[in-house]
Amino acid sequence: MQTLDQYFTHHLERMKQNGFLAVCYALLLEALIIGYLGFMALFTIEMLLPTFVTARFSLTKFFFLLFLFSFVLTALGRYLDMSFEWKITKKNPLLWLGFLWTLCILLLSLYKFPPAIILIIILAFFLIGYLFWKILFGFDKDLL
Amino acid sequence: MICTKPIIPIPEHWQHRYRILRAILYAAVILFVIIFALRAFFPTLIFSFNFKTPSSSKNKLLNPRSPDTTPRTNGKIEAGGTLVTDIGVIGDLSQATASVTLEKKSAIPDTLAFSLRRSYRSFFLPTGSSVTSFPKESLYRIDAIYYALHNGTLYPFVSDNAYLSRYPDNFASPADKDFLAQYPVSEEWIGFRVGSVVSFADGVFLIASDTEMRPVGSADIFLALGYRFEDVRPASEEELGIYKRGKIFLLGANHPDGTLLFDRDTATYYLVDGGFKRPLLNAQYRDFILQQQTPISVSSQASGQHADCTLLPGLFGQTFACTTPLDALSAQSGSDFEISISQGNTDIDINALQISFSTEKSTKNMLRLLSQIKQRILTRFGYGNQ
Numbered sequence: 001m002q003t004l005d006q007y008f009t010h011h012l013e014r015m016k017q018n019g020f021l022a023v024c025y026a027l028l029l030e031a032l033i034i035g036y037l038g039f040m041a042l043f044t045i046e047m048l049l050p051t052f053v054t055a056r057f058s059l060t061k062f063f064f065l066l067f068l069f070s071f072v073l074t075a076l077g078r079y080l081d082m083s084f085e086w087k088i089t090k091k092n093p094l095l096w097l098g099f100l101w102t103l104c105i106l107l108l109s110l111y112k113f114p115p116a117i118i119l120i121i122i123l124a125f126f127l128i129g130y131l132f133w134k135i136l137f138g139f140d141k142d143l144l
Numbered sequence: 145m146i147c148t149k150p151i152i153p154i155p156e157h158w159q160h161r162y163r164i165l166r167a168i169l170y171a172a173v174i175l176f177v178i179i180f181a182l183r184a185f186f187p188t189l190i191f192s193f194n195f196k197t198p199s200s201s202k203n204k205l206l207n208p209r210s211p212d213t214t215p216r217t218n219g220k221i222e223a224g225g226t227l228v229t230d231i232g233v234i235g236d237l238s239q240a241t242a243s244v245t246l247e248k249k250s251a252i253p254d255t256l257a258f259s260l261r262r263s264y265r266s267f268f269l270p271t272g273s274s275v276t277s278f279p280k281e282s283l284y285r286i287d288a289i290y291y292a293l294h295n296g297t298l299y300p301f302v303s304d305n306a307y308l309s310r311y312p313d314n315f316a317s318p319a320d321k322d323f324l325a326q327y328p329v330s331e332e333w334i335g336f337r338v339g340s341v342v343s344f345a346d347g348v349f350l351i352a353s354d355t356e357m358r359p360v361g362s363a364d365i366f367l368a369l370g371y372r373f374e375d376v377r378p379a380s381e382e383e384l385g386i387y388k389r390g391k392i393f394l395l396g397a398n399h400p401d402g403t404l405l406f407d408r409d410t411a412t413y414y415l416v417d418g419g420f421k422r423p424l425l426n427a428q429y430r431d432f433i434l435q436q437q438t439p440i441s442v443s444s445q446a447s448g449q450h451a452d453c454t455l456l457p458g459l460f461g462q463t464f465a466c467t468t469p470l471d472a473l474s475a476q477s478g479s480d481f482e483i484s485i486s487q488g489n490t491d492i493d494i495n496a497l498q499i500s501f502s503t504e505k506s507t508k509n510m511l512r513l514l515s516q517i518k519q520r521i522l523t524r525f526g527y528g529n530q
Contacts, residue, residue, distance in 0.1 A: 019155030023162050026152050027169055034173055049520055056183050082152060111525070 016080060025076050032073060035066045040101065047108045185510045191231045192498040195219025205229040205483070205497060206396050219247070219494035227485040227494070230265050232396025234368045235512070236475055236504040243465040243498045244455055244485060250493040256455040256464050259484040262473040263447035264370060264440060266399040267407075268482050272420025278429045283307075283316040286324050290316050292334055293327065302333040303383050310337040312432060333386045339402020339416070341371055341437065342379040349384065350393055352400040357387040361394045364516070368395060368479040370440035377436070396480055399440065404430075406439035409446075413439060446477035455485075462495075470501075 015021045039062060046053040053059060089095070106125060110118045154162045193205040198217035208216045208229045216227050242258040261268070282293040290307035291298040301307040307316070336342060340351045348366055349357040360366045366373070398416070399405075405414040405421060413430050414421040424430045433439075449472045455464035473481075483499060503509055 019158045022152060023154060023158050023165065026154060026162065027165055029152070030166070031169055034169075038173075048524070049517060050524075052184070052517070052520075056187065057180060 012079070021076065021080055025073070025080055025082060028069060028073050028076065032066060032069055035062075035069075039063060039066060044101070044105065047105055182505070185513050186503040186505045188503070189233055189235070189237075189501045190498060191500075192496060193229065194496045195494050196496075205231055205499065208497075211484075219497075220491065221485070221487055221494065222491050223487075223489055225487065227497070229483050229497070230268075230396060230480055231483065231499065232265075232368070232394070232480045233501055234364055234395060234479060235501075236506055236509055237470050237501045238504040239467055239469045239502045240451065240481075241465065241467040241500040241502075242453070242455060242483070242485070243463060243500075244494055245496045245498075246462045246464070247493040247495045248462060250462070250495075251490040252457070252461065253487040253490055253492050255488040256492075257484075257486045258453050258455050258466055258468065259486070260451045260468070260470070260473065261447055261449065261482045261484075262470075262475075263442055263478040263480060263482070264399065264405070265396065265480045265482075266403060266416045266421060266440075267405055267414070267442040267444075267447055267478065268480070269398070269416065269419060269421045271414075272417065272422040274423045274425045275415050275417070275429065277426050278311070278315075278432070281311070281315075283311060284319040284323065285316040286319045286321065291324075291329075296327060297330050298324065298327045299330045299332060299334050302335050302386050303380070305377070305379065306334065306336045306383060309340050309377065309436060310334075335383065335386050336377070336379070337402055337433075337436075339400050339404070339437075341376050342384065343376045344379050344381065344384050348373075348376055349379075349387075350400050351387070351402070352390055352393075355386075355388060356390040357384060358390040358393045358400070361392045363519075365393065365395050369393075369397075369399065370442075370478070372438050375437045404433050404437060404439040405442050407442050407444050409444045414442075443474075443477050446474050449473055449477075 012021070039059070042053045042057070042059060042062070046059065103122075106122055107118075110121060113121070191204040193203045193208055194200060195208075195218060197203070198208075206229060208219075208227055210216055211226050211228055219227075221227050240260055244256060244258075246252070284291045284293065284298070288304075290301040290304065292301070293299075301310075335354065336351045338351050338353055342349050342351065342357070348360045350360060352358045360369075360371075401417050403416040404424070405416065406412075407414065413424040415424045415433075416422075424433075451468045451470050451472050453466035453468040455466045457464050481499075485494075485497065
């Protein structure tokens with residue numbers, strides 16, 4: 001067992017040294033970005049035309065694969081000592097595009113709900129989102 | 145970030161291979177998009193029947209039976225026997241693939257043949273006795289209400305509209321209130337002629353019997369069944385109030401009794417009635433129905449055409465499959481397929497039957513799907529017809 005571990009460690013180290021893992025990391029990251037964008041597109045179509053996508057293609061399996069490979073990417077990133085700095089500012093257009101997309105999806109899913117309920121659900125959704133944001137990224141470093 | 149520079153620095157000696165791998169990644173993405181679009185625009189329609197769970201709602205093949213209409217929902221076929229089933233499909237189809245999976249303990253047949261015919265299910269019904277006269281009825285008109293006299297009871301028609309869908313005006317003898325006083329008047333109303341197509345609000349309904357009307361599943365189904373919107377008779381809430389609402393009329397269902405079929409090859413009219421298609425020989429009755437409804441056009445020649453293939457064993461021996469082109473079966477001859485599985489020298493026990501239809505890759509089919517998408521989006525937001 002130990003020999004097998006040593007064998008893999010040795011090979012991983014070699015692949016890290018010669019740059020192969022860096023290539024894998026770059027390709028996987030790019031594939032995942034395309035994958036998540038594709039998922040958003042398919043999810044939007046599904047919201048507009050219920051069952052149009054899911055009758056032909058499993059969005060659940062697709063998302064599971066994306067999620068799984070995200071973990072692989074994270075593990076690979078740690079092994080290669082690569083990290084991304086989250087530079088999400090209010091001026092970032094991606095943030096606003098994501099916000100708009102989320103809003104559109106919410107409005108589509110809440111179509112025909114009473115207006116007051118729509119308002120409450122959207123407010124609750126964004127408040128919960130803000131809370132998670134603060135928990136995950138906005139913690140006060142002085143507290144640590 | 146995408147399509148420009150690498151996301152992370154790539155060692156110099158890997159640059160060339162990285163570019164190739166990146167190109168492969170993008171090619172795979174484009175290929176996936178193309179395959180998905182093809183599957184979306186030209187779907188393969190799969191219908192199956194699991195003979196171990198014959199009452200399952202997942203079974204889409206209709207009414208598995210022997211040629212003499214004995215149910216065969218247990219999947220057992222005797223030597224030389226045939227399994228017949230039906231399915232309704234919309235679209236221009238290019239080929240059909242049949243796959244038969246036998247039970248593990250089933251004997252292996254020496255031959256297993258797959259055959260398809262295309263028309264309407266109602267035209268595949270056996271031919272019954274001819275209709276040679278108008279339905280006999282004693283009809284009266286008293287105080288602007290039409291009545292039919294049965295067994296000493298007067299049954300009122302729910303409206304003039306309903307009466308005129310069944311009989312010409314001159315069939316009813318005028319009578320006075322004294323006549324009305326001679327007979328009890330039933331509380332049951334007589335509605336539209338069975339087989340009539342009526343509309344109320346956004347829905348189109350088929351009058352399936354004297355007491356039941358069935359909503360048609362969608363406009364596509366309505367047209368695929370051979371009906372025309374021009375023949376739909378508007379009805380009021382009161383007129384339809386005498387019926388109970390039956391199951392939704394979907395593709396593959398038999399036309400209801402009273403439906404008029406016209407065989408364009410032999411110029412023969414048939415009336416669907418009690419599990420038979422009966423030649424309608426009475427010119428007066430035929431012309432009366434024709435005034436109200438365009439007959440469903442059928443072709444005896446086209447419905448006699450077959451698409452066949454011999455099912456061959458797969459790798460594991462218990463599954464047999466074959467594919468046959470559908471060029472010989474005209475899409476104009478109807479939306480229903482009659483599927484036959486005939487076998488040779490031994491009794492067999494089928495576990496599951498699956499039929500896949502591939503859609504013809506044509507502009508017409510793509511435009512049809514785009515039109516359906518548009519309609520679905522409009523309907524979703526309350527602007528389209530159901």
